[in-house]
Amino acid sequence: MGLSLVILRKDLLIEIRRKDSVISMIFFGILLLFVMSMAIGIGRKVDPELASGILWISILFSSVLGLGRTFSLEKTNRCIDGLLISPVPPSSVFVAKTSVNFFFMLISEAVIIPVFFALHGDNITIGLAPLLATVLLLNLGFASVGTLFSGITAATRRNEVLLPLLLFPVITPLIAFTVKATGEIFAGVPFGEYSAWLRLMAAFGLIFSCAGYLLFDYVMKEN
Amino acid sequence: MKDGFIDRFLVVISTALMLTAIYTIFFYAPTEIMMGIVQKIFYFHLPMAFMAFLSYFVAFVCGVLYLIKKDIKWDIIGSASVEIGVVFTTLVLITGSLWARPIWNTWWTWDPRLTTSFILWLIYVAYLILRASVEQVDRRATFCAVMAIVGFIDVPIVFLSARLWRTIHPVVIKSRSIDIEPAMLTTLAISMAAFLLFWLTLLRIRSRVDFTELRIRNLEKIRRGGM
Numbered sequence: 436m437g438l439s440l441v442i443l444r445k446d447l448l449i450e451i452r453r454k455d456s457v458i459s460m461i462f463f464g465i466l467l468l469f470v471m472s473m474a475i476g477i478g479r480k481v482d483p484e485l486a487s488g489i490l491w492i493s494i495l496f497s498s499v500l501g502l503g504r505t506f507s508l509e510k511t512n513r514c515i516d517g518l519l520i521s522p523v524p525p526s527s528v529f530v531a532k533t534s535v536n537f538f539f540m541l542i543s544e545a546v547i548i549p550v551f552f553a554l555h556g557d558n559i560t561i562g563l564a565p566l567l568a569t570v571l572l573l574n575l576g577f578a579s580v581g582t583l584f585s586g587i588t589a590a591t592r593r594n595e596v597l598l599p600l601l602l603f604p605v606i607t608p609l610i611a612f613t614v615k616a617t618g619e620i621f622a623g624v625p626f627g628e629y630s631a632w633l634r635l636m637a638a639f640g641l642i643f644s645c646a647g648y649l650l651f652d653y654v655m656k657e658n
Numbered sequence: 659m660k661d662g663f664i665d666r667f668l669v670v671i672s673t674a675l676m677l678t679a680i681y682t683i684f685f686y687a688p689t690e691i692m693m694g695i696v697q698k699i700f701y702f703h704l705p706m707a708f709m710a711f712l713s714y715f716v717a718f719v720c721g722v723l724y725l726i727k728k729d730i731k732w733d734i735i736g737s738a739s740v741e742i743g744v745v746f747t748t749l750v751l752i753t754g755s756l757w758a759r760p761i762w763n764t765w766w767t768w769d770p771r772l773t774t775s776f777i778l779w780l781i782y783v784a785y786l787i788l789r790a791s792v793e794q795v796d797r798r799a800t801f802c803a804v805m806a807i808v809g810f811i812d813v814p815i816v817f818l819s820a821r822l823w824r825t826i827h828p829v830v831i832k833s834r835s836i837d838i839e840p841a842m843l844t845t846l847a848i849s850m851a852a853f854l855l856f857w858l859t860l861l862r863i864r865s866r867v868d869f870t871e872l873r874i875r876n877l878e879k880i881r882r883g884g885m
Contacts, residue, residue, distance in 0.1 A: 587801045605809065
């Protein structure tokens with residue numbers, strides 16, 4: 436666990452100094468919000484469920500940008516070799532990289548969500564605590580599967596192209612749960628009626644963080 | 659040449675059984691009163707859906723075995739299985755649509771079974787794309803094993819998520835009783851057996867191609883080393 440923190444600290448430090456991952460994620464997310472507002476017709480009032488779809492497409496697609504960089508960063512100067520011969524077990528690398536992706540997503544969401552509310556917030560109830568829970572659970576599932584797959588795609592010829600192709604089919608259930616839960620939150624439904632969706636999101640996150648933790652060992656050794 | 663014999667035997671038997679199945683479907687099984695001739699597609703649709711699922715299960719087991727034993731044999735069988743599974747899933751989606759158009763009056767609906775088949779198709783096509791993007795044999799085998807395992811873990815979750823929408827898919831086989839005419843059941847059983855043997859034949863032939871390729875590659879390596 437301590438060793439994971441070392442890698443986490445290193446990656447966050449790199450990001451603070453270079454600022455390229457999070458900035459591009461935020462920019463792309465806002466860009467997507469704008470593109471989708473145009474696609475549905477500028478100035479149209481959206482109902483809560485559609486709004487939830489718009490928000491999550493922006494966040495999910497922009498988060499893929501950050502994922503792709505998780506391991507391509509280590510590829511420069513073959514840093515990954517250093518990581519492999521260091522006494523850090525691959526599963527700790529998985530924990531560290533998943534946390535990095537989790538935090539990057541959290542930071543970009545902290546900007547994208549307020550912008551979303553400014554654009555489409557008229558018909559929507561703002562339930563801050565349940566929305567935060569949804570965001571955290573989505574990030575857990577997305578970052579776990581995403582980190583595992585970015586470990587795979589980093590060792591292939593077509594890293595950036597391949598990652599979303601592998602990732603999105605597998606996380607479709609998570610996307611479905613998230614969009615449903617958020618739609619109900621935006622509609623102002625009481626917590627008891629949509630807590631089942633949140634539990635399912637938590638289950639998805641747990642299953643795939645365990646699967647990733649166990650399988651990452653094999654993936655790392657092929658890098 | 660024992661393998662060659664078994665393959666030829668399987669080809670003959672599964673062809674014979676498939677012809678029998680087709681004969682039974684069209685001349686023995688009674689025509690359904692409500693749906694008419696369209697219902698016959700069910701005898702292809704259901705066995706293919708089963709075989710597709712079986713393929714993904716086999717790929718999952720092979721993936722686990724490969725990661726444990728590191729024997730390339732499991733990678734070859736697993737990937738052959740996924741390829742066949744994708745072909746069958748594609749056919750399941752197509753035959754389902756053909757049936758749904760006259761019966762449900764739509765090509766597609768977001769029913770759990772349909773949605774699940776569609777998402778499975780997406781996951782395993784992604785597997786094939788991944789496979790085509792990695793050249794080094796060991797690396798490709800490991801990545802594909804991981805993908806096969808993750809994909810299969812996802813199956814029940816996908817089904818659960820899809821189930822939370824309402825279902826209109828007919829449930830023919832329930833856990834207790836089977837909701838079907840005896841003659842139709844016989845036909846279904848023959849068709850099922852035919853598809854199972856056909857699946858096995860395809861799997862053997864497809865993996866033999868890869869085994870041969872591997873042997874050629876090894877021979878080339880020895881030859882280059884000797885020169």
